[in-house]
Amino acid sequence: MLIDGKLVESTRTFTSLNPATGQEVGQAPEATAADTEAAVAAARRAFDTTGWATDTELRARCLDRLHQVLVEHKEELRELTIAEAGAPRMLTHGNQLDIPIEIVRYYADLLADFSFREDLAEVESNGRRHRRWVEKEAAGVVAAIIPYNYPNQLALAKLAPALAAGCTVVLKASPDTPLITLALGELIAEHTGIPPGVVNVISSPGPAVGQLLTAHPDVDAISFTGSTATGRAIMESASSTVKRVFLELGGKSAMVVLDDADPASAAMFAAFTVCSHAGQGCALTTRLLVPRERHDEIVEQVAGALAHVSYGDPADPKTYMGPLISGRQRDKVDGMVQRAVAAGATLVTGGKKVDPGFFYEPTLLSNVDPDSEIAQEEVFGPVLAVIAFEDDDDAVRIANNTIYGLSGAVHSADEERAVALARRIRSGTFSINGGNYFGPDAPFGGYKQSGVGREMGVAGLEEFLERKTFAVVVG
Incomplete structure (x- = not known):
């Protein structure tokens, strides 16, 4: 010391x-x-x-x-x-x-x-x-x-x-x-x-x-x-x-995909974001909010994107996702996933421990209740919860339905619409169409x-x- x-x-x-x-x-x-x-x-x-x-x-x-x-x-x-x-x-x-x-x-x-x-x-x-x-x-x-x-x-x-x-x-x-x-x-x-x-x-x-x-x-x-x-x-x-x-x-940040967004691009962004450092980031977007009429389509595209997330030896330059920090943390993540499925969420892909080390598969849950544990509590693992919304007002309501307010994201073909929605969500940082706010000169912190x-x-x-x-x- x-x-x-x-x-x-x-x-x-x-x-x-x-x-x-x-x-x-x-x-x-x-x-x-x-x-x-x-x-x-x-x-x-x-x-x-x-x-x-x-x-x-x-x-x-x-x-x-x-x-x-x-x-x-x-x-x-x-x-x-x-x-x-x-x-x-x-x-x-x-x-x-x-x-x-x-x-x-x-x-x-x-x-x-x-x-x-x-x-x-x-x-x-x-x-x-x-x-x-x-x-x-x-x-x-x-x-x-x-x-x-x-x-x-x-x-x-x-x-x-x-x-x-x-x-x-x-x-x-x-x-x-x-x-x-x-x-x-x-x-x-x-x-x-x-x-x-x-x-x-x-x-x-x-x-x-x-x-x-x-x-x-x-x-x-x-x-x-x-x-x-x-x-x-x-x-x-x-x-x-x-x-x-x-x-x-x-944080329990939401990524909102509006009905005019490119679903393939948004799905790829959502999948690779939630797997960054095995999901161990407080500002990562772990709730994916999608239009109800496009729920199944976007879920399929996210699942396809997750299949391309390479995980394993972090020393390998080709590895995108490494392990969770400990067996204790991995057990916590797995427990939350299993409880989410028991509560009615659909396990689309992942949800398994991988040995040796403390790896956990990239995991996608769909049809998630916005008031459920998996939608409200921080997981700190590579787990994405998909929640359907009816319109922009409903998306804002769901995004703000949390004790947290650290970050968020929105994808839309209409930048003005996206910025207007972002301003209604109570969080300290926000990404619009993949924008990267992080840097030494950028204040970082949260609401609530x-x-x-x-x-x-x-x-x-x-x-x-x-x-x-x-x-x-x-x-």
């Missing part, structure tokens, strides 16, 4: 598995309460007693160097990401690694133009003139807690803007992919020149470390990505000290129980800033 500028071991370790084989990748250190306290103390000292929070040029140089280091060690990180996260090699050239590295570049460059000061108009009060302005200051010590599905992207989308803002960070790795995040800590310690205590990286298999961080009086802000249930618990825990909280939580706040873009930087208003008498 990285604590106060030093790489430290632990008296206890836990095993990290390769989800494609079920075999051990390596051992990760298990942080104790004392390790966690030491990491928080180091971050607190670095924020309170050094110039990190106020030296913008230093922060820009360190982020620039971090970007260089990540590029230099990209291939090592790629192989580790394939082995530990089960991410297909082709995905590491996109959202699993290469694009996340550019998040660091984005924030290093943003500092050159970003103003930490905003002048307000002068006012007159009690016969005197008053000059006023606002300064943006670092929020303080940040506890960043990430899940397993996109460990590089999630770590860097929290770390880079927090560091750009002048915060110090305790980054907790996912218990399922600790080695990837620990490798990031090692690169920071040995190659970047980031001062001791500014970044601390710890790992643990259980919830105790996260619970300690979220309630710790010396932690000023929490940035968490994970399940909505855990997000609720974190918000409750953070309330004891009224911390700033950023939450990026679950999909979270609080935005990650990436200028909005992502401002999540880690406080605002202080000044006034001085000038006459």
